[in-house]
Amino acid sequence: MPKNKNVAVVGATGAVGLEMLKILKERQFPVKDIRLFASDRSKGKKLKFKGADIKVEDLSRSRFRGIDIALFSAGADRSFEFAPKFVRAKAVVIDNSSAFRMEKDVPLVVPEVNRHAIKRHRGIIANPNCSTIQMVVALNPIHKKYRIKRIVVNTYQSVSGAGLKAMAELTTQTKEIIRGRDITRNVFPHQVAFNCLPQVDTFLKNGYTKEEMKTMNETRKIMEDGSLKISATCVRVPVFRSHSESVNIETERKLTAGEARELLRKAPGVVVVDNPGKSLYPLAIYAAGRDEVFVGRIREDESVASGLNLWVVSDNLRKGSALNAVQIAEYLL
Numbered sequence: 617m618p619k620n621k622n623v624a625v626v627g628a629t630g631a632v633g634l635e636m637l638k639i640l641k642e643r644q645f646p647v648k649d650i651r652l653f654a655s656d657r658s659k660g661k662k663l664k665f666k667g668a669d670i671k672v673e674d675l676s677r678s679r680f681r682g683i684d685i686a687l688f689s690a691g692a693d694r695s696f697e698f699a700p701k702f703v704r705a706k707a708v709v710i711d712n713s714s715a716f717r718m719e720k721d722v723p724l725v726v727p728e729v730n731r732h733a734i735k736r737h738r739g740i741i742a743n744p745n746c747s748t749i750q751m752v753v754a755l756n757p758i759h760k761k762y763r764i765k766r767i768v769v770n771t772y773q774s775v776s777g778a779g780l781k782a783m784a785e786l787t788t789q790t791k792e793i794i795r796g797r798d799i800t801r802n803v804f805p806h807q808v809a810f811n812c813l814p815q816v817d818t819f820l821k822n823g824y825t826k827e828e829m830k831t832m833n834e835t836r837k838i839m840e841d842g843s844l845k846i847s848a849t850c851v852r853v854p855v856f857r858s859h860s861e862s863v864n865i866e867t868e869r870k871l872t873a874g875e876a877r878e879l880l881r882k883a884p885g886v887v888v889v890d891n892p893g894k895s896l897y898p899l900a901i902y903a904a905g906r907d908e909v910f911v912g913r914i915r916e917d918e919s920v921a922s923g924l925n926l927w928v929v930s931d932n933l934r935k936g937s938a939l940n941a942v943q944i945a946e947y948l949l
């Protein structure tokens with residue numbers, strides 16, 4: 617491949633796509649030419665990239681020849697239909713949707729954890745679910761040294777995880793409630809403003825939601841340990857940006873809270889914020905717009921022989937999706 621790449625962003629008008637454009641510019645990704653795709657609703661709309669106005673193309677009516685790297689974030693249906701077409705046109709696709717994540721021959725990559733998997737790709741590399749990414753960045757260093765046997769994770773996920781319309785719904789409902797009006801509801805199954813919804817995505821037969829099963833299955837694939845026991849409960853909260861997670865782990869070898877702090881202070885992509893005496897711990901509002909995974913409230917679980925509790929927070933639109941995808945693209949270079 618030539619050094620400067622022809623890049624495509626598919627789903628460029630969405631919450632993740634817009635963040636991808638920002639990150640490509642911030643990290644000075646060597647872009648020769650950029651093409652932006654979305655639905656026919658956005659055809660002709662102009663988005664800024666490095667000061668230039670780039671016209672959005674209708675994905676379903678375009679040709680894809682000459683593209684080196686395509687960053688997809690337009691939903692699983694679009695990925696199923698169009699990713700193979702991009703690959704046939706010789707592009708490498710980095711896909712943010714759930715379409716190919718659990719396919720055997722598709723690497724599912726978080727560079728801090730398993731970047732070695734990238735080289736096995738056959739045209740498509742999958743970007744994991746946002747709640748999974750931040751958890752594995754925090755847990756992998758502990759797993760490598762002390763072997764985690766079981767994870768119980770409860771998430772507090774921001775509305776931006778469900779896209780731009782979901783963010784608008786939280787704004788609208790908040791205003792409506794403050795003004796004493798009836799709420800408008802289109803995206804979430806219940807009022808999300810001033811509420812917590814124990815449902816992210818749809819329910820499956822086993823009582824878990826799809827989001828919960830993604831977190832469980834993807835974690836085992838990325839950490840390359842099929843024996844890991846994991847149980848997840850995913851909750852949507854009225855926060856605009858950044859997911860928070862309460863994570864409980866049991867390890868094979870005992871580690872103290874102090875040892876965990878030391879290990880995580882040296883871990884790539886992790887920042888430890890853990891000073892309870894000063895009420896310092898990771899917060900969604902401070903993680904928003906940042907690249908790192910923040911970990912705090914690290915304490916030993918008193919109910920088991922070797923267990924820890926952690927509070928893990930990261931920006932779902934950056935490390936949870938767009939940044940992780942661009943990092944994968946950087947490894948492709």
Ligand SMILES: NC(=O)c1ccc[n+]([C@@H]2O[C@H](COP(=O)([O-])OP(=O)(O)OC[C@H]3O[C@@H](n4cnc5c(N)ncnc54)[C@H](OP(=O)(O)O)[C@@H]3O)[C@@H](O)[C@H]2O)c1
Nearest residue numbers: 627629630631632654655658689690691713777779780937
């Ligand atoms: N948000 C997150 O934190 C996050 C994290 C990880 C993964 N993801 C995944 O990333 C994808 C996008 O999420 P998002 O949050 O950015 O959603 P979003 O804000 O709703 O944006 C959706 C994007 O997909 C495009 N799109 C929708 N239907 C299309 C069609 N028929 N043809 C072409 N483009 C179409 C939209 O274009 P129009 O503007 O023209 O409708 C828009 O650009 C999803 O697969 C999601 O699961 C999101």
